Amino acid sequence: MSYLKKRLVKFNINYMNLSIKNKILIFYVCILSIICLILGGYSYLVASKSLKDEVTSINIKDINQTADSINFLQKDVTDLSTFICLNPLIQSLVTTNESSDEYEKFTKYGLEPLNILLASKDYISFIVIYGDKGSKYYLSKDGSNGLSSYDAVKKSEVYKDAHELKGAPLWVNIGSKNNILISDNRSPKIAMVRTIIDTNTLQESGLMVICINTSFIENLYSQGLKGSDSIALIDNKNNIISSKDTKKYLNDTNINYVFSKLSEVNRYENLNLSGSDLLATSSVIKESNWKLISLTSQVEMFKSLNSIMTMTLTVIGFCLIISFFISIFVSSKLTNPIKQLLASMRRVKSGNFKEKVDYKFNDEIGMLVYQYNDMIDNIQNLINRVYKLQLKEKEAELKALQAQINPHFLYNTLDMIFWKSEKAKQTEISEMVYALSKLFRTTLNNGQDFILVKSEKEFIENYLLLQGKRFRNKLEYSVAIDDDILCYSIPKLIIQPFVENAIIHGTEADSDKSYISVTGSVVEENLVFSIEDNGNGIDDETMNSLLNSNSNNTNHINKQKGYAIGNVNQRLSLYYGENYSLNMESKTGQGTKIMISIPIKDISL
Incomplete structure (x- = not known):
């Protein structure tokens, strides 16, 4: 039993290691073979039984007709004798x-x-x-x-x-x-x-x-x-009167055996005499009460069964051949798309991310191909996003390198000016120098793309401090960012460009006193920052230009003012995909409000 189990396990392993096409081919051939064998065997059994019944019926009919002929002959003799006697x-x-x-x-x-x-x-x-x-x-x-x-x-x-x-x-x-x-x-x-x-x-x-x-x-x-091999006319004392015995089946022993099997009710029986299968039939001649017995070889009688067997095997063989080709066709139809998918995967593996598989049907393979193509598109989009992000990072690093010149020299110079101011008791100058130094440090951030909200808040405060010194009583501001979010990490410099834009379009462009408010809080697991001013506002065309500006745009506004805002929008898109929002609300003469919302779960330290 264990040996058989091991063989079955080994067969299962070998079968499962075959290709899907060969699995389907073997499965279909086995199933169709079993069906053909069952149907063929059943058809042969039904046909053979029908033939046996028909041949037996014909044999019984023939012996009854022959017995009736002998009976008619004897009755005619009896009637003739009656006529003569009278x-x-x-x-x-x-x-x-x-x-x-x-x-x-x-x-x-x-x-x-x-x-x-x-x-x-x-x-x-x-x-x-x-x-x-x-x-x-x-x-x-x-x-x-x-x-x-x-x-x-x-x-x-x-x-x-x-x-x-x-x-x-x-x-x-x-x-x-x-x-x-x-x-x-x-x-x-x-x-x-x-x-x-x-x-x-x-x-x-x-x-x-x-x-x-x-x-x-x-x-x-x-x-x-x-068709009978042996025929015997038997009297009422079981003596053979006349016989035709070509196969020598008839003798006293066999006759007694045949009589023991046949009766008035059972007029036919399958027997084995001298090693031969025979059909024994009998009929009674009523006029003399004699019996007519026929012994017929079943081999000869049912030899047409061989042709039925040959035909059945031929049909089974033909069905198996047809089923083999049908199985090849079906398995090819099922596995060809999978082969195309594997070939496409190899090409993608080699770096061709524009690869697509063409399949027009909506079955499971079609769904697999659709998901595969969609995955390739997502990979391509992700690669493009990462590539663009790397370009932006390189560009930012380049600009930082260009801007920092020699950071140690600038830091040391600013530090010297700060201490000279302190020594000269020029408090306002020392504050401005300190704020400028913090601005440089935050801007460079050691080449990192993300900073804490706390650092971004300090950067905005220092920036507004310098702008406040510049415009004196013309600019008022407030920075109200909740303490709960100060330890979260955000992309650096995503708020300052909008504060700068508020100063450009408000404080610089208007002679009236301007007010800028910066807030930050948590709303439904998102960090929401608001930058609001009371300046002259921005028309829709300029607002769209600011959001969609890029480094290749040569428009004067975009070069000097809008590039940073457009860069923020693109960076947020690269970092967060569709999980962020940046909205600008502005009307001419009524000020501007910018709302930035980014998810916490993607940026928490």
Whole structure:
């Protein structure tokens, strides 16, 4: 059992390691083979049973028809004997002495019509009439001759049996040897024997025997049962009267065995005699109560089954061949798109991210191909975003390098100015120098792209401090960012460009006093920053230009003022995709409000 289990496990492993096409091919061929074998086997069994039933039915029909023919022949002889026995000429013959002149004259002229009648029955080969007074008369067609005396006949078993029947017919087999009825018998015969009853006294007055050569009977069943190997006519004592036994199946032992299997109810049976399978059928001849038995070889009888078997195997083979090609077609249809998908993956692996698989159907493979193509598009978009982000970072680093010149020199110079101012008690100058130094440090941020909200807040405060010193009482501002969000990380310099824009479009452009408010808080797991001013506002065209500006735009406004704002929008898009929002609300003469919302979960330290 364990060995079989191991073999099954090994087979399963080998099967699962095959390609999908081969798996489908083997599966379809096995399933269709099983179906074909089942249908073929069932068809063969049904056809063979139908053929056996049909051949058996035909065999039974043939033997019944042959038995009916023999029965009709015997009944005709019986009817003829009745006609002869009741004929006045015969009644006179049997009561006449053989030595009298009347007997000689009677047999010479009186029986001529009777001779003509008997001559018309070609199956009658011999007829004899005995009279109680010693008269006798016979007619022979096959050369048989010689009669025993009536007294000798009366001593035989045949006469005794006929006498007990009191004029009823008795059918007997008189064989090929000489017997009490015919001294010189030339051919085997069956005979109808009956006593003649005097119509006047109703007493027995003689005996009549009418014979039929068995060759005539054999000719009947040879024509009616051509397919039988062995045919036998059996009397009511189970003795073989006549037979045709080409295969030597018939002997006393076999006959008794056959009779034990056949009955009045069961007239056919499958038997095995001498190592051969045979179909035994029988039919009763009602007139004599004899039996006709036929033995037919089943090999010969059902040899057409071989052609059915050959046809069945041919059809199964043809179906298997067709199923093989159908399986190849179906498996190819199923696996070709997968092969295309694998080939496409290899090309993508080599760096071709513009690769697409073309599949027009909406089945599971079609959904897989659709998702694969969508994945390639997402990868390509992601690569483009990362590439653009790297470009922006390189550009920012370049500008930082250009701006910093020599950061240590600038820091040291600013530090020297700060201490000179402190020493000279120039507090305002020292504050401005300190704020400028913090601005430089935050801008460079050691090359990092993200800073804490706390650092961004300090940067805005220092920037507004310097601008406040510049514009003195013309600018008021407030920076109100919640302490809860100071430890979160955000892209650096995403608020300052909008504060700078508020100063450019408000404080510089308007003579009135301007106010700038910067706030920051958490709203539904998003960091929301607001930059609001009371300046002159921005028209829609300028606002769109500021948001969509890039480094290649040569417009004067975009070069000097809008590039930083457009850069913020692009950086936020690269960092957060569609998970951020940047809204500008502005009306001419009513100020401007900018709202920036970015997700916390993507940027928390």
